[in-house]
Amino acid sequence: xxxxxxxxxxxxxxxxxxxxxxxxxxxxxxxxxxxxxxxxxxxxxxxxxxxxxxxxxxxxxxxxxxxxxxxxxxxxxxxxxxxxxxxxxxxxxxxxxxxxxxxxxxxxxxxxxxxxxxxxxxxxxxxxxxxxxxxxxxxxxxxxxxxxxxxxxxxxxxxxxxxxxxxxxxxxxxxxxxxxxxxxxxxxxxxxxxxxxxxxxxxxxxxxxxxxxxxxxxxxxxxxxxxxxxxxxxxxxxxxxxxxxxxxxxxxxxxxxxxxxxxxxxxxxxxxxxxxxxxxxxxxxxxxxxxxxxxxxxxxxxxxxxxxxxxxxxxxxxxx
Amino acid sequence: xxxxxxxxxxxxxxxxxxxxxxxxxxxxxxxxxxxxxxxxxxxxxxxxxxxxxxxxxxxxxxxxxxxxxxxxxxxxxxxxxxxxxxxxxxxxxxxxxxxxxxxxxxxxxxxxxxxxxxxxxxxxxxxxxxxxxxxxxxxxxxxxxxxxxxxxxxxxxxxxxxxxxxxxxxxxxxxxxxxxxxxxxxxxxxxxxxxxxxxxxxxxxxxxxxxxxxxxxxxxxxxxxxxxxxxxxxxxxxxxxxxxxxxxxxxxxxxxxxxxxxxxxxxxxxxxxxxxxxxxxxxxxxxxxxxxxxxxxxxxxxxxxxxxxxxxxxxxxxxx
Numbered sequence: 001x002x003x004x005x006x007x008x009x010x011x012x013x014x015x016x017x018x019x020x021x022x023x024x025x026x027x028x029x030x031x032x033x034x035x036x037x038x039x040x041x042x043x044x045x046x047x048x049x050x051x052x053x054x055x056x057x058x059x060x061x062x063x064x065x066x067x068x069x070x071x072x073x074x075x076x077x078x079x080x081x082x083x084x085x086x087x088x089x090x091x092x093x094x095x096x097x098x099x100x101x102x103x104x105x106x107x108x109x110x111x112x113x114x115x116x117x118x119x120x121x122x123x124x125x126x127x128x129x130x131x132x133x134x135x136x137x138x139x140x141x142x143x144x145x146x147x148x149x150x151x152x153x154x155x156x157x158x159x160x161x162x163x164x165x166x167x168x169x170x171x172x173x174x175x176x177x178x179x180x181x182x183x184x185x186x187x188x189x190x191x192x193x194x195x196x197x198x199x200x201x202x203x204x205x206x207x208x209x210x211x212x213x214x215x216x217x218x219x220x221x222x223x224x225x226x227x228x229x230x231x232x233x234x235x236x237x238x239x240x241x242x243x244x245x246x247x248x249x250x251x252x253x254x255x256x257x258x259x260x261x262x263x264x265x266x267x268x269x270x271x272x273x274x275x276x277x278x279x280x281x282x283x284x285x286x287x288x289x290x291x292x293x294x295x296x297x298x299x300x301x302x303x304x305x306x307x308x309x310x311x312x313x314x315x316x317x318x319x320x
Numbered sequence: 321x322x323x324x325x326x327x328x329x330x331x332x333x334x335x336x337x338x339x340x341x342x343x344x345x346x347x348x349x350x351x352x353x354x355x356x357x358x359x360x361x362x363x364x365x366x367x368x369x370x371x372x373x374x375x376x377x378x379x380x381x382x383x384x385x386x387x388x389x390x391x392x393x394x395x396x397x398x399x400x401x402x403x404x405x406x407x408x409x410x411x412x413x414x415x416x417x418x419x420x421x422x423x424x425x426x427x428x429x430x431x432x433x434x435x436x437x438x439x440x441x442x443x444x445x446x447x448x449x450x451x452x453x454x455x456x457x458x459x460x461x462x463x464x465x466x467x468x469x470x471x472x473x474x475x476x477x478x479x480x481x482x483x484x485x486x487x488x489x490x491x492x493x494x495x496x497x498x499x500x501x502x503x504x505x506x507x508x509x510x511x512x513x514x515x516x517x518x519x520x521x522x523x524x525x526x527x528x529x530x531x532x533x534x535x536x537x538x539x540x541x542x543x544x545x546x547x548x549x550x551x552x553x554x555x556x557x558x559x560x561x562x563x564x565x566x567x568x569x570x571x572x573x574x575x576x577x578x579x580x581x582x583x584x585x586x587x588x589x590x591x592x593x594x595x596x597x598x599x600x601x602x603x604x605x606x607x608x609x610x611x612x613x614x615x616x617x618x619x620x621x622x623x624x625x626x627x628x629x630x631x632x633x634x635x636x637x638x639x640x
Contacts, residue, residue, distance in 0.1 A: 034616045037616030038616070125617075250611060254607050254611040256611070257606075257607040257610035258607035261603060261621055262590075264618065264621035265593060266586065266590055269586075269590075270586055273589070283581060283582065286577075287575070290577035290580070290581065291577045297577060301581055301585050304585060305588060305589070
């Protein structure tokens with residue numbers, strides 16, 4: 001398959017293939033992405049996060065459906081947090097059953113963390129770029145916003161929507177504290193439930209303590225019956241305008257690029273040092289000695305490092 | 321302060337100081353830890369995890385209290401997930417208010433992720449070693465078990481206790497799927513609530529599909545009134561015996577040591593490449609060019625890498 005022209009021609013099969021290949025860290029696909037990168041930058045990237053059971057998937061689907069009516073092309077990336085340990089078919093099943101997926105203007109993809117060594121963030125970034133190049137107007141990244149790596153992914157979007165539900169009470173205080181500062185828009189979903197107004201007031205009160213230029217709106221929504229979706233889309237649009245008019249758009253993207261570059265460097269070095277087959281046995285040997293208290297882990301690290309850095313350097317020297 | 325002898329003499333002030341220093345990546349403290357490492361390995365390390373609001377803190381306190389009656393020395397490390405974004409005083413407050421902290425045979429410490437670049441895991445590992453050397457019989461690591469980095473910490477303990485509560489229903493299915501495989505013991509806390517038996521049965525049913533040698537017990541507990549705590553301690557003791565008799569103890573510790581060494585290598589390289597002041601400006605410059613689509617992130621990464629690897633190598637050469 002000619003990935004370069006396939007992607008430029010916005011062919012769905014080429015897009016899907018490209019994403020699979022970057023997930024597997026395929027060097028040819030990354031090379032294509034590298035050459036096409038200049039065509040990216042036009043999509044608006046929206047992170048959707050919140051605790052499990054907040055109804056993020058339904059909300060995302062409704063947002064996508066309404067944007068489709070305006071003729072926008074939509075991509076949805078669902079980051080599946082269960083995958084490091086299990087097959088993680090939870091989000092996968094949802095996606096397969098989804099009516100949206102038969103719409104030619106919609107692209108849906110589930111990405112798991114399984115098999116990646118901290119690489120889910122990298123693969124997600126790459127998928128966003130691929131979809132951006134392929135001309136999708138909005139790219140939604142949906143994730144459970146509770147862990148550090150999940151938050152890292154959502155942080156690198158243009159607009160972050162935080163989905164809350166009434167009645168979680170004290171249980172989400174800890175979550176709230178951790179995610180408050182990354183949210184651009186708050187949603188109180190399932191707002192026909194008891195306590196929706198109280199949850200809204202609580203969020204507003206927390207926002208009163210913030211001194212950032214942009215005041216996140218707090219919108220009550222019942223995603224299942226489409227209530228509040230238009231208002232939420234207006235919120236997204238306002239935030240987009242704010243980003244452009246304030247100059248925050250570029251400064252945010254620079255920060256995101258910085259995080260991405262640092263992540264790439266991290267992955268690449270770990271890949272070379274830890275996963276290189278010549279070193280795997282060394283790591284295992286040292287691990288056994290550390291467990292038996294024959295050597296301490298810091299000394300083991302230093303020994304492995306001095307050996308590996310030489311090899312990495314030799315590798316780099318050949319390439320440049 | 322003489323950290324080496326202070327720690328050998330199990331002085332609380334030296335222990336606290338050592339932990340603060342390793343959190344800040346202090347090279348002298350790590351050197352001391354490296355030299356004393358051979359005295360570690362005697363503590364039983366217990367991870368306590370579960371969703372927010374499951375009552376992990378109360379449970380840990382009760383476990384600690386009961387073990388104190390047997391004359392055991394107890395350390396508790398509370399990993400605070402909110403810290404990357406806020407001051408994260410939630411767990412801190414709890415700890416300051418805790419009666420246990422006046423007991424000379426108990427050491428309590430809260431560790432935040434703030435200011436660390438993926439370093440919380442490293443600092444926690446180091447703190448465990450310090451407390452192990454200082455002669456604590458049980459070291460509890462308490463964390464919200466929902467994100468990848470939090471799970472990574474808990475995975476490196478001898479015994480993992482997973483704390484559930486009745487009535488979370490479908491909302492915790494996703495969590496369950498992700499954490500099932502790391503749990504050695506299940507607790508249904510707040511088991512006076514409706515649905516406790518159903519939750520226990522659901523967990524047991526999931527365990528029926530597992531084919532591992534150790535069948536995790538599922539114990540109903542009401543931590544607030546001390547109900548089931550003795551049974552839970554018996555579970556911990558049985559699991560400890562199982563680890564020793566099956567040989568899993570050493571093999572698990574070897575795996576943990578491997579994970580720790582890999583983490584150390586990761587941190588060290590990132591620290592040198594990304595955080596080195598000479599490179600910080602380069603990273604920023606490339607980030608801006610990437611955001612403006614003048615260069616793609618993969619090429620930026622390669623350019624930074626070829627420059628930095630040379631420097632790291634020169635540094636290693638001098639040291640070895």
